[in-house]
Amino acid sequence: MILSPQDNDRRENSPPLQGRGRGWGLSAEYLALLHKRAADMRRNPTEPEKRLWRVLSNGQLDGHKFRRQAVVGRFIADFACAQKALIVEVDGDTHDAGKDRLRDDILAGHGFRVLRVTNYEVMTNLEGVFRAIRISLDQASLRWARPHPNPSPEGEGLEGTMPSIGASSNSKADHA
Template sequence: MALRINAKLGQYAHEMRREPTDYERRQWGKLRASQLHGFKFRRQAVIAPYICDFLCPLIGLIVEVDDDRHDAIKDQDRDFDLANQGYLVLRFSNADIRDNLDGVLTAILDRASVLPERQKITHPNPSNEARDSFELGREGL
């Protein structure tokens, strides 16, 4: 069974995908559809208890687009927490996106190119009961 996200966070992320900021829209236009050298990004991805602007799950790279209202201390705590979960966060300001989008993309690609692939986990470990019933089913073959 797939691990489910918090319904409230999921709904909020969905709303954020429907109504991106102009700067998120510009950034997404360059990241979507694996345009950045094949790196696949998702937007407004939930990594509880956070919603990340852009996430490349293959390498654990998060790209955040920040406006002037962001709290640097809270962002630092959040980045530390995400790092402990195995993610690297790159932050860019709206001004970076507006004035130097090519430079932002180069910085993202430079980091993405050297990050190793994360371990692929397709499902959680089966419980003993599920494993036992699987083994029983195989014996009947």
């Protein structure tokens, strides 16, 4: 039986870290649950999330692309700019500071910086929140300018490994 790439990624009998794209060392079942929950959250945003999304969507912030309710590790980030590895979290009244600190530390381990703003700040001072996000983006270096922490074991993408034009080769790239 031939599986689509999405079906293949959700095989329950495969180890979580096997293969590329399986995601963050999480089981395929748990990762699918996170993506479903994130989609539900995108369909039902809070009012502060709606307001902030209006100014972050479509590259309105100096061309930076944000995704809302993005799965990052085992968490769902309110807004994430992958290019600058910046996560913006909009916190309500019920957030636990200790859990937030632990979450921020784990996300930092994945290379992300977290900027937290409150619902109140978004609702009453959207321009100030916008400025704080712009400053954080300006301070962040490009994520892809840094070397990847887990380079490909096959050495793909390393400079000087591509055969010269016209040379015979049986590399994976030739069969893609």
